[in-house]
Amino acid sequence: MSTPLPPPYDRTAPNALGAEVRHDEKARFDFLANLNVHLGSKLFPGTKTAFEKRVAPAFKKTKGRDLANRVEVRDAMKGDPVYQFWAALRRNTMEMRQQAGRSVVYRQFDKLTERARALNDAKPTLKLDPTTKIPRYLAAVDNHCMPGSYYTEIAPDDISGPANYDIGIFVTGAGASSARGDSGGRAIVKFVRESFPDFKPKRIMDLGAGIGTNTLPIAEAFPDAEVVAVDVAAAMLRYGHARAQAMGFNKVQFIQAALEDLDFAPGSFDWIQTTMFWHETSMPTLMSGLKRVYELLAPGGMSLNVEQPNFTATTTLWDQFTKDWDAWYNNEPFWSKLHTLDYPKLMAASGFAKDKLFDGYANSDVEPGFYPDWAKVYDRHGPEKSVEKAQKRGWYLFGGWK
Amino acid sequence: MTQIDVNALANAKAKGKRPYFFDDPAVERVLAITMAVAGELAVTRERLDTVERLLEAGTSVTKANIEAYRPDDDAARERQEWHAEYINRILRIVHQELEGLQNDDVSPEQLADDMAAS
Numbered sequence: 001m002s003t004p005l006p007p008p009y010d011r012t013a014p015n016a017l018g019a020e021v022r023h024d025e026k027a028r029f030d031f032l033a034n035l036n037v038h039l040g041s042k043l044f045p046g047t048k049t050a051f052e053k054r055v056a057p058a059f060k061k062t063k064g065r066d067l068a069n070r071v072e073v074r075d076a077m078k079g080d081p082v083y084q085f086w087a088a089l090r091r092n093t094m095e096m097r098q099q100a101g102r103s104v105v106y107r108q109f110d111k112l113t114e115r116a117r118a119l120n121d122a123k124p125t126l127k128l129d130p131t132t133k134i135p136r137y138l139a140a141v142d143n144h145c146m147p148g149s150y151y152t153e154i155a156p157d158d159i160s161g162p163a164n165y166d167i168g169i170f171v172t173g174a175g176a177s178s179a180r181g182d183s184g185g186r187a188i189v190k191f192v193r194e195s196f197p198d199f200k201p202k203r204i205m206d207l208g209a210g211i212g213t214n215t216l217p218i219a220e221a222f223p224d225a226e227v228v229a230v231d232v233a234a235a236m237l238r239y240g241h242a243r244a245q246a247m248g249f250n251k252v253q254f255i256q257a258a259l260e261d262l263d264f265a266p267g268s269f270d271w272i273q274t275t276m277f278w279h280e281t282s283m284p285t286l287m288s289g290l291k292r293v294y295e296l297l298a299p300g301g302m303s304l305n306v307e308q309p310n311f312t313a314t315t316t317l318w319d320q321f322t323k324d325w326d327a328w329y330n331n332e333p334f335w336s337k338l339h340t341l342d343y344p345k346l347m348a349a350s351g352f353a354k355d356k357l358f359d360g361y362a363n364s365d366v367e368p369g370f371y372p373d374w375a376k377v378y379d380r381h382g383p384e385k386s387v388e389k390a391q392k393r394g395w396y397l398f399g400g401w402k
Numbered sequence: 403m404t405q406i407d408v409n410a411l412a413n414a415k416a417k418g419k420r421p422y423f424f425d426d427p428a429v430e431r432v433l434a435i436t437m438a439v440a441g442e443l444a445v446t447r448e449r450l451d452t453v454e455r456l457l458e459a460g461t462s463v464t465k466a467n468i469e470a471y472r473p474d475d476d477a478a479r480e481r482q483e484w485h486a487e488y489i490n491r492i493l494r495i496v497h498q499e500l501e502g503l504q505n506d507d508v509s510p511e512q513l514a515d516d517m518a519a520s
Contacts, residue, residue, distance in 0.1 A: 005482045010472060023469050027448035031441045034485035043493070046500040053503055078423075082503070085496050088423040092434045095416075096441060103412035110403055141418030148414060155404050160411075331418045 006033045012170050013179040016246040017115045017159075017239070019167060021104055028100045029171050035093050036174035043086045050082040051318060070320035074328070077321065091329055094145045094172070101168030102147065105160050116159045119242035126241040127255045128234045135232065135258060137282040141331045144172075150210065151233035162211050162239035169213075184275050184306060185214030187395050189221040191362035192304070199302065201225050201270035207259070207293070208232075208277030211240035212252065218273065219244075219252050225270075228253045230262065259289050267298045275306040279335045286338075290350035297402040303352070306362065309396040311339045343398040352400035361394030440492050444485060451481060 009029040015021065021029075051073070059067050059076050067073050077083045105112065120126050134151050142149040148161045169181040178186065192199060202225055206215040209229035219227040231237050234256050241254040257263065259281075272293045278286050293303050311320055320339070327336035348354050424430045452471045456463050473481060490497075508516075 005479070005486060008473065008478050008482055010478065023452065023471065024445045024449060027445040028441060030448065030482070030485055031444040031489075034482065035437075035441075035489055038486065038489045038493070042490075043496060043500075046497075046503075049500065049504055053506075079425075082496065082500055084423045084425075088430050088433055089437070091421065091423070092430075092437055095434075096438065098416070099412055102414065103408070106406060106408040106411045109406055109408075113404070142416035145416040147416045149417070154406065154411070329421050331416060 006030075006037055006174055009033070009170055011179065012181075015163075015167060016243040017112055017119075017163065018246075019104065019112055019163060020108060021167065025100065025104050029097075029168065032093060032097050032100060032171045033174050035089075036171065039086060039090055039093065040174065043082075043089070047077070047080070047083045047086050047322075048318060050080045051077065055080050055083075067317055070317055070324055073317050073321040074324070087325075087329060091145070094330065097168050097171040098145060098147055098164070100171070101164040102160075104167055105163045109155075109160055112159060112163055113155070113157055116238055116242040117157055119245045120157075120238055123241070123245065125245075125251065125253045126237065127253065128237060129256045130234070132232060132234070132256050132258055132261070135281075135285070137280065137285065137334065138232065141333060143280050143332060144326070144330050149233075150231070150236050153235055157238060158235055159239040159242065160235075162233075162236045165236075166211055166213070166239070166243070180213070182213050182217050184395055185217030187362035188214065188273065188275065188304065188306065188397070189217050191360070191397065193221070195358075195360070196302070199271075201302070203269050203298075204228070204271040204273065205230060205264075205269045205296070206273045206275070207289075208274055208280075209240065209254075210236050212244055212254065213240075214275045215240075215252065215273075216244060216247065216249055219249055226253075227251070228255055228269075230255050230257055232256065232258050259285060259292065262292060262296065264296055266295045267301075269296050270298055270301045271304065272297060272301070273304050273306075278305065278307055279332060279338050282334055283337060286341075287346065287349070290346055294351035294402060299402055301402045302399060303347075303402075304397060304399040305343075306395045306397045307343075308335060308338055310341055310343060347398070347400045352402065356401040357398070358400065359396070359398040362397050363394045444488060447484070447488070448481060451477075451484070 009021070009026040055076050056067060059072070067076060138149055138151065146161070146165065150161060150165075152158075152161055154160065166181070173181065173183075201222060204218060204222065204225050204227045206212070206218065206227070206229045209215045209231050210233075212229045215227060215229045219225070229237070229240060229252060231240075231254070237254040237256050241252075244250075244252050244254070278289070281289065290303070297303060308323070311323075315323075323339060324336045326332040327334075343359065344354065344357050347357050422430050424433075449468065452468050453463050455473075455477060456467055456471060461467055
């Protein structure tokens with residue numbers, strides 16, 4: 001099988017706020033994206049070999065029994081040299097990606113701040129609330145090793161953190177997303193259109209929308225709907241709103257609110273979307289949040305959540321350990337607990353009728369549409385391109401109708 | 403202009419205790435520095451590649467022309483393939499260890515004992 005070759009940074013969409021990414025900065029991103037591909041496709045499979053060939057047998061020899069759960073697997077793997085190397089490189093590559101993105105942003109800090117200010121100035125579509133409190137689940141650690149997380153501001157009207165998030169997301173996904181990093185949003189649109197062709201939402205909320213990366217494809221697909229992007233972090237909303245305006249999405253609203261303080265009337269949305277949001281919250285927030293979502297939905301409205309899938313009876317201990325990795329080593333503390341939950345049960349406890357729940361996988365048009373130029377140059381998936389392969393790249397989702 | 407320390411901000415640490423994976427954290431520090439240097443060499447190599455392609459095209463090599471350079475499809479593919487080959491080369495020892503594990507390699511000491519057995 002040929003090794004996937006990521007598209008070069010040069011083929012991503014230019015930054016909507018006009019951030020300059022210099023020749024050498026692009027080369028740095030290219031090195032890091034290629035390193036991520038290498039770690040994922042060449043070195044990571046070796047950690048499973050080490051597990052099967054020596055870690056699991058050594059455990060059995062010492063303890064007289066097999067490994068019983070994913071915590072034991074994690075402890076046993078800690079001493080393995082191949083695993084240590086892969087894990088140290090993966091963590092370090094994420095840190096390097098942050099450094100590379102931040103060095104691009106901070107050298108043009110004033111220019112970017114001014115550009116966002118000009119795009120945001122006096123627009124009623126951006127509604128910030130300075131009294132919003134950053135919840136502990138965001139304040140305690142910086143999620144996915146992003147310094148300053150989503151909310152830190154070092155100067156008035158700061159958008160530097162989100163700018164780094166946007167500029168470097170190409171590396172985080174090893175170039176496997178799309179030219180604008182919005183493959184999640186595109187997958188959601190495709191899923192909704194194919195699964196619910198008659199669904200015509202009039203009012204849509206994207207909860208925990210961040211910079212609106214995945215909101216805009218939804219707004220594009222449902223041009224007659226009123227679209228509201230909600231987030232707790234003012235910096236993300238400032239950047240996201242400016243980005244949307246620069247891209248011609250003049251009607252999408254960006255509203256700052258904590259989940260607990262959402263100021264909308266019950267029944268006021270036809271669709272409430274979350275995309276990789278709940279895993280960066282906490283158990284009480286997930287439980288009260290889904291109830292709040294149910295309240296805010298109009299009868300016949302839909303809750304759709306792209307998230308980490310729960311473990312099932314057939315999820316091997318090895319897969320449990322590797323899927324949990326980000327919880328322990330990529331600052332995603334709620335990620336591990338989330339894997340063990342039962343989404344249908346949670347949805348039912350939030351008010352949704354059991355016979356109105358659904359789940360599945362959403363797939364975007366992985367190819368050729370994403371980096372159209374690059375798909376011609378290089379077949380990312382090698383000769384074994386197949387529907388099955390595309391499925392593996394899918395986004396798990398669960399949801400329900402009110 | 404806002405007074406900021408660009409280098410300090412670029413290097414900021416993510417909040418939360420950092421995990422170390424090697425038995426001795428010093429190994430991890432040296433690995434992190436080695437990979438950063440490897441990355442900078444890759445950057446230099448890509449710049450040199452741009453310079454060569456400008457020269458081949460008969461374009462004058464100026465900073466502005468380097469910044470303005472956009473690789474065509476063939477050049478882009480060659481540059482990405484170079485990155486992949488380069489990373490493969492610098493991580494050689496890890497892959498060889500893995501290959502040894504897959505092949506159940508026997509140590510010279512063990513072999514010496516085997517060969518000496520009458």
